[in-house]
Amino acid sequence: MKVEVEKLGNSCVRLRIEIAVDEVNEELERNYKALRTKVSVPGFRKGRVPSSILKARFAEHVKAEAIQNLVPPAYEQALISERLIPLGNLDISPPMHQMEIKENQPLAFEAVVDVKPDFVLPEYEELEIDKSPANVPREDVDAYIHRLQAQHATYTPLEIDRLVQEGDAVRIDWECFVDGKPITDGRREDMDVELGKGTLLPAIESGLIGMRANETREVEADFDLNHQNPELAGKHAVFNVALHAITEKHLPPLDDEFAKDLEYENYDQLYGAIWNNLVEEQKAMLYQRQREEVLQQLIEKTEIEIPGSIVDQHVQQTVQNVQQQLRRDRQTPEQAGIDMEKLPTELREDAIRQTKQSWIFDSIADRERIRVTDDELDIEIRLIAEQQNRDAQKYASLLKANNRLEEFRTTLRDDKIYRFLIQRASAKRSLIIS
Amino acid sequence: MKDPYQIIKQPLITEKSTILRESDKYAFVVDVKAGKVEIRKAAEELFDLKGKILKINTMQIRGKSKGQFLRHRRGRRPNWKKAVITVTEGTTIQIFEGI
Numbered sequence: 242m243k244v245e246v247e248k249l250g251n252s253c254v255r256l257r258i259e260i261a262v263d264e265v266n267e268e269l270e271r272n273y274k275a276l277r278t279k280v281s282v283p284g285f286r287k288g289r290v291p292s293s294i295l296k297a298r299f300a301e302h303v304k305a306e307a308i309q310n311l312v313p314p315a316y317e318q319a320l321i322s323e324r325l326i327p328l329g330n331l332d333i334s335p336p337m338h339q340m341e342i343k344e345n346q347p348l349a350f351e352a353v354v355d356v357k358p359d360f361v362l363p364e365y366e367e368l369e370i371d372k373s374p375a376n377v378p379r380e381d382v383d384a385y386i387h388r389l390q391a392q393h394a395t396y397t398p399l400e401i402d403r404l405v406q407e408g409d410a411v412r413i414d415w416e417c418f419v420d421g422k423p424i425t426d427g428r429r430e431d432m433d434v435e436l437g438k439g440t441l442l443p444a445i446e447s448g449l450i451g452m453r454a455n456e457t458r459e460v461e462a463d464f465d466l467n468h469q470n471p472e473l474a475g476k477h478a479v480f481n482v483a484l485h486a487i488t489e490k491h492l493p494p495l496d497d498e499f500a501k502d503l504e505y506e507n508y509d510q511l512y513g514a515i516w517n518n519l520v521e522e523q524k525a526m527l528y529q530r531q532r533e534e535v536l537q538q539l540i541e542k543t544e545i546e547i548p549g550s551i552v553d554q555h556v557q558q559t560v561q562n563v564q565q566q567l568r569r570d571r572q573t574p575e576q577a578g579i580d581m582e583k584l585p586t587e588l589r590e591d592a593i594r595q596t597k598q599s600w601i602f603d604s605i606a607d608r609e610r611i612r613v614t615d616d617e618l619d620i621e622i623r624l625i626a627e628q629q630n631r632d633a634q635k636y637a638s639l640l641k642a643n644n645r646l647e648e649f650r651t652t653l654r655d656d657k658i659y660r661f662l663i664q665r666a667s668a669k670r671s672l673i674i675s
Numbered sequence: 676m677k678d679p680y681q682i683i684k685q686p687l688i689t690e691k692s693t694i695l696r697e698s699d700k701y702a703f704v705v706d707v708k709a710g711k712v713e714i715r716k717a718a719e720e721l722f723d724l725k726g727k728i729l730k731i732n733t734m735q736i737r738g739k740s741k742g743q744f745l746r747h748r749r750g751r752r753p754n755w756k757k758a759v760i761t762v763t764e765g766t767t768i769q770i771f772e773g774i
Contacts, residue, residue, distance in 0.1 A: 284687075284688050284689030284690065284692075285689065285693075286690060289690050291693055294688070294693075
């Protein structure tokens with residue numbers, strides 16, 4: 242097989258491919274042989290038809306078959322040997338159904354195709370990211386513990402006879418009615434509330450002020466327009482509130498006893514655990530930010546000319562997906578808040594970004610030999626299965642069945658690449674002096 | 676003389692006839708009533724074989740009985756005549772080539 246490559250611009254090539262005589266003959270011969278066992282010609286037993294008759298009667302069929310068998314593999318092989326990665330928009334000339342194949346003659350054709358362009362990766366050290374270490378001040382830990390403490394507060398009724406004042410803690414029952422009917426899940430008994438903390442609707446809190454123990458009141462309140470339950474949003478409601486007692490709030494002392502309630506051995510251990518958690522949280526956040534920085538800079542610093550065809554393809558596909566989704570949900574684009582006119586333009590940028598990212602990452606993985614082995618994949622799957630309380634084996638086969646395994650592998654690989662890049666990137670000079 | 680196409684009806688292409696061709700024998704389906712002399716003449720005219728025909732063997736083939744063995748349902752395939760023409764070595768008959 243002979244291949245000639247002609248570059249047509251940065252991301253498009255013309256391949257001239259010639260399949261050698263030997264290969265053509267061999268393929269034709271093989272097809273005739275295969276055909277012999279299949280066809281039945283009157284006067285001959287199956288499989289006994291001489292080649293001359295097959296050639297005279299089934300030439301067209303055999304030739305078409307031979308072209309089908311020869312051309313695509315030759316094209317693919319040409320791409321591999323020339324180290325080209327096709328992106329689509331393939332145009333083979335002459336078209337396969339018009340191609341002529343003859344015994345003892347080479348088969349020549351041309352293929353024009355969009356390929357992945359060459360690009361130069363920036364030096365890793367050129368990337369600048371914030372590399373400041375995770376730093377959690379004592380005050381943050383203290384604040385966290387205080388919140389914990391407040392959550393575990395207890396309330397005891399007070400034996401005093403006075404009216405409720407602002408800032409009091411009270412024990413109440415309430416029931417909520419909308420349009421004269423009780424709403425589902427709309428009652429609570431013996432609820433301890435501290436007024437002024439925004440736990441209840443402001444109208445109810447102000448309604449409570451001035452009540453006496455064992456008194457019952459009707460309080461009218463409006464639900465917020467943005468209430469999480471759309472059936473209640475903006476509705477006018479009546480609350481039946483009964484006050485049991487004014488209570489006193491007791492914060493549990495921050496000691497080993499408190500720690501034991503939370504299943505830690507002693508207070509120091511609790512404190513350390515919280516600190517650790519907060520540091521881990523911050524580290525994760527920093528890592529996330531570093532990833533974003535690295536990606537952003539990589540995309541900015543790498544010049545790639547992305548062929549229009551694949552951007553178009555991506556945009557079309559996404560638009561189709563959106564339309565399908567809408568049809569499934571029986572919504573018009575307006576209802577879903579999607580502007581069908583603007584969507585392609587928005588998607589275009591996205592597509593370019595995504596393509597750039599995936600190419601850059603592929604190329605880094607290739608250069609730095611960053612790979613995810615089957616073992617690593619296995620371990621990760623087991624870890625996730627454990628987190629989700631599922632059987633690792635079942636989870637793996639589920640992924641495989643949905644063709645998600647490779648997707649999963651890519652995610653892991655990208656994570657490895659991010660870590661590699663973050664390690665190699667230089668630290669941005671921090672503006673905050675700590 | 677009768678139209679030669681009426682005498683020699685078609686080449687007989689079967690596994691056996693293909694093997695026979697290797698020994699310069701060509702088989703045809705011919706008119707049942709045709710005699711060897713008539714066939715020789717017709718073949719000479721159709722395939723330009725003057726002086727190249729060594730011999731002709733003919734045989735009548737009885738058509739097979741077809742159909743079920745019920746009283747009025749029984750039919751036959753037509754009887755026909757086969758002629759095997761042996762030609763001089765190296766002679767080919769065009770009609771057989773490339774079929």
